[in-house]
Amino acid sequence: MPQHIYYSFIRLPLVIRTLLIALMVIFLFGGLIHIIEPSSFPTFFDGIWWAVVTASTVGFGDYYPKSTAGRIVGIALIFTGAGFLSTYFISLAAAAVTRQNDFLEGKIEYRGQNHIVVIGWNERSREIVNTLGGDGMNHSIALIDETLKSNPVPHNNVHFIQGRSNKDDVLVKANIFDAKKVIITADQNKDELHADMNSILTLLTIKGLNRDVQCIVEILTSEQAANAKRAGADEIIQTNVLTSFVMINSISSQELVTSFLDLLGQLDKRKLTFQPASEEVENKTFAELSADLMKDGILLLGVKRGEETLVNPPQPFKILQQDQLIVILG
Structure with a gap:
């Protein structure tokens, strides 16, 4: 049984272990000083209070030992308790900094619900994130990308997950089970065919985890649009088709293209x-x-x-x- 308690204790986080040891030291010395000098420390709580202010090096002076034995207890408390309390606060600060760094580096899982998962970081996803997280919309967003080292838009409503979007554990970190929508953008670091294949593989992984989540997929090649539909895409955006439409019409009528772009700008609001x-x-x-x-x-x-x-x-x-x-x- 003692061995079981020991192994359970060492599995606790360092901050918790340090705090528990510091509390045990304070209770031990607080009770000991109350036993040794009951006249100076009438109650057990008075002993605890003295142990806390002594170990924390505050030293109010309202309670202090007068006997030699009591002062020896005080010296032992300063050597032990102060060290454990200092270690606790240092560990607490280090844990806070580590967690903040993990959050910025995309290592912390997202625990929200009804959010939008955006996959891939490029100029298109930048505009999507800025628009969805802008004034008047304020959607909660989980951004997944494997090339970024830290959150590119550290707003309060954008949670970054670092990793490959076609891996189950990365999607679970983004809480794909409670997501409202998923937007899959084409990987700009791959050629068009491989980018589409990667998008479809990501789509299949998402649908395998959450069949009901609505998925909007960017497809670059026309022949892969049918495969994306078979894989379960709810909406397919063929960006190359849209770009070709604008460029072809710009040849015959510059005014038409300008009006079309103005229309897109109006729809943005x-x-x-x-x-x-x-x-x-x-x-x-x-x-x-x-x-x-x-x-x-x-x-x-x-x-x-x-x-x-x-x-x-x-x-x-x-x-x-x-x-x-x-x-x-x-």
Whole structure:
């Protein structure tokens, strides 16, 4: 039994062990001085109080030993208790600094819920993090990257996890089980095909741990988009297709591209989203519903019906209850 207690004790963190030893020393000497000099230390608590202020080198002087035996106890307490208390506070400070460094270096697991996991650090993810963590949004974010050595944006709502995103233990550190959404950006250090394969492997690992979490995946090559869909991607962003669209249209019409980029800048301050069609709007035409929504400052762009997305559908077009409305909220 004593051996079991000893092994349990040495497994405790250094700070806890040092504190327990310091407390035992204080209680031992506090009780001993009360026994030796009951006239100077009438109660056990008086002895404890004297032991604390003596070991901490404060020395108020309200209680002090008068006999030779009592002073010998005081000397022994100074040599032992002061050392243990100093060691405790030094260990406490060192533990605090170590934990802070571990937090900045991405070694501490995230314990929050309903957060957004962003995978990969590049200019796209920088913009995502700055926007999601900016004024008015303040989403909690867990950022995963294996190339960074420390948190690139040490805001209060950005928790950095260092490691490979396709490893279970790294995703568990990011608390993937309670995440609301995952954004997987393409690895800028790999060629396009290998970056897509890495993104799909990460997606498969995430879905294996949490099948229900919504995953938005950046895909660079068109042939890998189908594989990402099979792997469980809820949304696929083909950035090269979007870039090609802008560049091709810039050849024929500079004004169109400028307007398109201005539109993206405007949307950055607003919210483009889907809204389910309610029973009240069923059988209304697209034009009628668009006019009604405009009164509330909502712009109706189109309708998603099943797998088909219709932007500004041809009139007359009636809304069905199972439709999803594509709107811009003011």
